[in-house]
Amino acid sequence: MTRDIAVVAFAQSDILRTTEEQSEVEMLMPVLHDVLDRTGLKTADIGFTCSGSCDYLAGRAFSFTLALDGVGAWPPISESHVETDGAWALYEAWTKLLSGDADTALVYSYGKSSPGSVRDVLTRQLDPYYVAPLWPDSVALAALQAQALIDAGDTDEPALAGIGTRSRATDNTRAQLRGSVPQGDYVVRPLRTGDCPPIGDGAAAVVLAAGERARELCSRPAWIRGIDHRIEAHGLGVRDLTDSPSTRLAAEKAGAFERPVDTAELHAPFSSQEVVLRKALRLDENVRVNPSGGALAANPMMAAGLIRIGEAAARIHRGESDRALAHATSGPCLQQNLVAVLEGDPR
Amino acid sequence: MSKEPVAVTGIGQTKHVAARRDVSIAGLVREAAGRALDDAELTWADIDAVVVGKAPDFFEGVMMPELYLADALGAVGKPMLRVHTAGSVGGSTALVAANLVAARVHGTVLTVAFEKQSESNAMWGLSLPIPFQQPLLAGAGGFFAPHVRAYMRRTGAPDTVGSLVAYKDRRNALKNPYAHLHEHDITLEKVQASPMLWDPIRYSETCPSSDGACAMVLTDRAGAARAPRPAAWMLGGAMRSEPTLFAGKDAVSPQAGKDCAADVYRQAGIADPRRDIDAVEMYVPFSWYEPMWLENLGFADEGEGWKLTESGVTELDGDLPVNMSGGVLSTNPIGASGMIRFAEAALQVRGQAGEHQVDGARKVLGHAYGGGSQFFSMWLVGSEPPDA
Numbered sequence: 001m002t003r004d005i006a007v008v009a010f011a012q013s014d015i016l017r018t019t020e021e022q023s024e025v026e027m028l029m030p031v032l033h034d035v036l037d038r039t040g041l042k043t044a045d046i047g048f049t050c051s052g053s054c055d056y057l058a059g060r061a062f063s064f065t066l067a068l069d070g071v072g073a074w075p076p077i078s079e080s081h082v083e084t085d086g087a088w089a090l091y092e093a094w095t096k097l098l099s100g101d102a103d104t105a106l107v108y109s110y111g112k113s114s115p116g117s118v119r120d121v122l123t124r125q126l127d128p129y130y131v132a133p134l135w136p137d138s139v140a141l142a143a144l145q146a147q148a149l150i151d152a153g154d155t156d157e158p159a160l161a162g163i164g165t166r167s168r169a170t171d172n173t174r175a176q177l178r179g180s181v182p183q184g185d186y187v188v189r190p191l192r193t194g195d196c197p198p199i200g201d202g203a204a205a206v207v208l209a210a211g212e213r214a215r216e217l218c219s220r221p222a223w224i225r226g227i228d229h230r231i232e233a234h235g236l237g238v239r240d241l242t243d244s245p246s247t248r249l250a251a252e253k254a255g256a257f258e259r260p261v262d263t264a265e266l267h268a269p270f271s272s273q274e275v276v277l278r279k280a281l282r283l284d285e286n287v288r289v290n291p292s293g294g295a296l297a298a299n300p301m302m303a304a305g306l307i308r309i310g311e312a313a314a315r316i317h318r319g320e321s322d323r324a325l326a327h328a329t330s331g332p333c334l335q336q337n338l339v340a341v342l343e344g345d346p347r
Numbered sequence: 348m349s350k351e352p353v354a355v356t357g358i359g360q361t362k363h364v365a366a367r368r369d370v371s372i373a374g375l376v377r378e379a380a381g382r383a384l385d386d387a388e389l390t391w392a393d394i395d396a397v398v399v400g401k402a403p404d405f406f407e408g409v410m411m412p413e414l415y416l417a418d419a420l421g422a423v424g425k426p427m428l429r430v431h432t433a434g435s436v437g438g439s440t441a442l443v444a445a446n447l448v449a450a451r452v453h454g455t456v457l458t459v460a461f462e463k464q465s466e467s468n469a470m471w472g473l474s475l476p477i478p479f480q481q482p483l484l485a486g487a488g489g490f491f492a493p494h495v496r497a498y499m500r501r502t503g504a505p506d507t508v509g510s511l512v513a514y515k516d517r518r519n520a521l522k523n524p525y526a527h528l529h530e531h532d533i534t535l536e537k538v539q540a541s542p543m544l545w546d547p548i549r550y551s552e553t554c555p556s557s558d559g560a561c562a563m564v565l566t567d568r569a570g571a572a573r574a575p576r577p578a579a580w581m582l583g584g585a586m587r588s589e590p591t592l593f594a595g596k597d598a599v600s601p602q603a604g605k606d607c608a609a610d611v612y613r614q615a616g617i618a619d620p621r622r623d624i625d626a627v628e629m630y631v632p633f634s635w636y637e638p639m640w641l642e643n644l645g646f647a648d649e650g651e652g653w654k655l656t657e658s659g660v661t662e663l664d665g666d667l668p669v670n671m672s673g674g675v676l677s678t679n680p681i682g683a684s685g686m687i688r689f690a691e692a693a694l695q696v697r698g699q700a701g702e703h704q705v706d707g708a709r710k711v712l713g714h715a716y717g718g719g720s721q722f723f724s725m726w727l728v729g730s731e732p733p734d735a
Contacts, residue, residue, distance in 0.1 A: 065722075075606070076601075082430060082431065088428060098450035235418070335417070
């Protein structure tokens with residue numbers, strides 16, 4: 001079965017350190033309006049809706065049900081939800097469009113990391129019997145990975161600092177950290193503040209459309225040439241933290257290696273993880289990596305991966321890229337990875 | 348453009364109990380998944396992707412548990428997708444997995460749903476902090492009881508109907524070796540004498556808290572041809588959602604449920620569900636939801652559902668058996684409950700439901716709902732492939 005499916009619109013909120021004055025729904029609503037306005041579609045026109053979010057960030061069960069009220073699901077809509085980054089919601093929507101059940105899809109995701117300690121919260125996604133009780137936090141685990149890379153000779157601290165500096169030298173006004181950001185002190189050796197993502201809140205949304213519908217809705221659709229995701233073992237002790245075989249396999253299945261890409265939006269919350277991903281994805285110096293600033297400039301949990309796809313697609317929409325790779329991750333030390341390859345029509 | 352037909356060739360459940368202290372969460376899901384693979388006579392290596400569902404992560408206190416479960420479910424190196432659509436999640440998870448086959452993204456997919464309620468307390472996991480929820484709205488029963496009252500008032504149903512459903516489902520559960528509640532001494536009088544929890548819902552008209560998991564192997568036409576036992580074929584499947592609270596909502600018979608059923612019937616070519624469908628596994632966590640959903644799903648006219656129940660139509664030997672397995676009223680590992688409905692529907696059309704088999708069941712509906720009666724997922728499975 002072949003059916004061409006494209007990202008035809010992308011919108012995101014400003015990514016902010018705190019959004020105390022807003023509920024999740026209030027944060028999301030303008031983004032939903034924005035993305036629909038870009039296509040002229042209304043909620044009732046959308047064939048399938050899928051979202052990504054996480055109860056543990058919201059601090060309440062079924063938190064996504066309120067966001068659905070914001071979508072305005074009336075008359076009732078065909079809808080689903082993944083309890084993870086919105087990139088996986090996009091994958092679910094893509095399969096729905098592939099099967100022919102829908103011609104358009106609205107995908108959105110959001111997360112507020114500001115109300116709690118996200119380092120503590122993320123420990124709760126570890127093996128609940130043997131690891132989580134020790135409360136190893138996300139920065140400490142990333143530091144293990146960074147040290148393994150340094151020990152293997154794959155990078156060093158100045159190189160990592162360069163990744164942070166380059167990421168924040170972005171003209172993306174939505175980003176949380178921009179311009180000259182000091183590398184700072186060690187958080188957990190060898191990672192300094194500048195190697196770690198900012199903690200922030202944000203939302204993003206994407207509209208997908210199939211075939212001719214995509215051309216009607218967007219002057220230069222970002223065609224999804226391939227998309228795949230793979231997971232690795234959970235236990236860090238059974239993984240080579242200097243490599244990401246799941247990313248490599250997902251990229252291969254998505255067709256990323258068939259021809260070079262000009263742009264890559266990588267979801268690498270820690271500078272050291274960009275090193276791992278560049279290697280797995282065989283990205284050379286000719287590829288423009290994270291022009292948006294990536295997760296080191298803004299890392300709204302559950303939206304940061306969807307934003308990578310959205311940013312890559314938006315560059316194609318604007319004619320700034322012809323073939324782009326977008327990557328999203330979930331789990332400690334890049335356990336689960338998704339790769340999408342997007343292309344614009346030839347010019 | 349045609350979709351690939353989707354077949355269920357493997358089904359596995361755990362024996363559902365109040366507390367599975369002998370296994371971890373990983374052990375629990377692996378048990379169900381292993382049984383589904385055995386049923387399909389496949390190995391872990393034959394699975395192309397894994398789709399996992401469960402209700403809120405707060406129920407076990409594990410955030411995004413699919414990450415930790417990747418190893419136990421043989422998913423390492425494979426795509427693993429996690430679905431969460433409140434109480435309907437077990438059904439939605441099966442539908443997301445089925446769509447991977449229908450879209451020809453994968454040939455054979457393992458789907459698993461679970462809940463290990465003993466790891467925490469579901470009632471408080473669902474009771475949100477004030478001021479986000481009014482006080483005294485403890486647990487799901489507190490939310491749904493007023494809607495049951497509205498149904499009774501609207502239809503004039505006698506207050507005995509709920510206990511008939513509970514008595515039937517608990518007796519059906521005695522024929523299902525995997526059911527949680529096996530109340531061998533159950534009588535109608537005992538149900539009616541049980542304590543009132545959320546008026547008009549009595550203790551014995553309420554679902555238990557269960558530990559359990561359910562798994563299915565879904566595959567394409569080629570996979571079904573290789574399967575050792577009869578397949579159940581998906582003839583239609585749909586999800587519908589509507590907002591939780593708004594002025595136009597009919598909490599007794601939500602529009603999303605009606606639309607979802609209509610979509611499934613359209614796909615499956617069902618003109619008259621009462622005549623064309625042989626049996627139903629529906630999501631009935633509180634007994635009164637059987638007559639309510641009979642109307643919502645189009646098996647009875649508005650106001651008439653309770654009459655079907657009262658006249659015995661929904662008994663195991665009735666004209667339209669409902670919840671042959673004992674249903675959610677007898678077994679409720681929340682995240683898995685929807686998938687159990689879907690799986691039990693498939694068992695029926697495969698002729699593999701054992702003592703609770705309905706003779707000649709050829710088309711059976713599996714139904715799930717969640718949230719504030721706002722999320723619906725359903726599938727209709729048949730003993731023959733579509734277009735056959």
